Amino acid sequence: MSVLYPTLLLCVYGFFSNMRPAEPFLTAFLMGPDKNLTEIQVVSEIYPIWTYSYLMLLFPVFLATDYLCYKPVLVVQATSLVVTYIMLLKAQGLLAMQFLEFFFGLATASEVAYYSYIYSVVEPEHYQRVTSYCRSIALFGSAAGSLMGQLLLSVAKAELLYLVIVTLTSAAAAFVAPWFLPMPKRSLFFHQSPGAAKEETGDEESKVPLKIHNVKTVSTPSEAETSSGLVKVLQMLFEDFVQCYRCRPLLAWSLWWALATCGYFQVINYTQALWENIRPSKDHEIFNGYVEALSTLLGALAALLVGYLPVCWAVWGELALCVLSLLMATCVFIMDTLSNIWLCYSSYVIFRAIYMLLITVATFQIAANLNMQRYALVFGVNTFMALVLQTLLTVVVVDSAGLGLDVFTQFLIYGGYFVVISSIFLLAGLLRLASSRRSKTEVEWSEPNSPSVSDSTPCR
Incomplete structure (x- = not known):
């Protein structure tokens, strides 16, 4: 029951x-008669605020989540979502929509509380099961919201404004749940129970990132419990950060995580603007909801299939990342250049499915032998680096203060960006195979010719 109730x-x-029925149609709504904003305002002046807010808030919210023991930050996230959709329903003008994006950035940054709360109230043996429940239901809610929005628009012939009302109602229903969650008595860094810390230290002191056994164990939870001060926590995080990223496999997967997530965010953030240019909603019926629902479900299916793929990721990981990143680049180029809405929809679905598959592999490869403390740190750092890159890309390419390029030119750049990612991992994969082959050759050459104690003949 102690596991069932919070789960x-x-x-x-x-x-x-x-469950946000309005989300697949947000660009059409902002550019429609209800808000009457221009494409340049929406793409270059409103949407970038989400990226900047997310980056600015991610690290403070990460620390606050642990210090406040998760539940208060979940309440903040729920409140931010309600404020976001009230503003979307009632507020008017460019500045109001920019504030809306700030609150949505706060809600997005607070997702760390949702995915880490459960680890503070259930025992480790239940982690895998409750994590799968929480992630699956979130994806199902997203798919259900997209499908509901499309059905309301296409079948019930509802106006986009009513989709915003339904989304606000869903956010209001979500707002109630966090208040009834039990308050955790421990957290990863600031608040640790002595018994749990000792037990975790004993369990984890032999664990190092990705089974690289020549990396020494670094700061353990017992060091953090001697002081709840911010300085001690930051020092421990920095030491763990340095130690973890010395591991080459972890560094490789983290690099792909940061690079690909940056490009993925840019594509999904601005794809509605691309669709709006190819098939304007004021002139044609649009099917964004079906596409978002299908891409979410296929992405979830791809993530589930990871466990059944007969691939040795330790050997072929870099080359797999190269090939699939190139396929993602191809999808973006098709979306950008062919100007056919059905090809654009199909390419978007494939693009998201590939990303979901690879990010699941990256998650598993990184987390396979990390303790929970390092797990949170590494994933947080990877997301932060992705946001730094995304911010730079947004400032230069999207923001009106930078180049402020049109959406077709933007997607041409995003496609080239994934080609660069593919090239990086092609080089890394070839170097790994060459190194592996050279090591194998050296072993085969030295073993039959290894001199014995009585043999003084040198090896050739």
């Missing part, structure tokens, strides 16, 4: 907070 409440919260 059930988290699933209710995850479902309703992600």
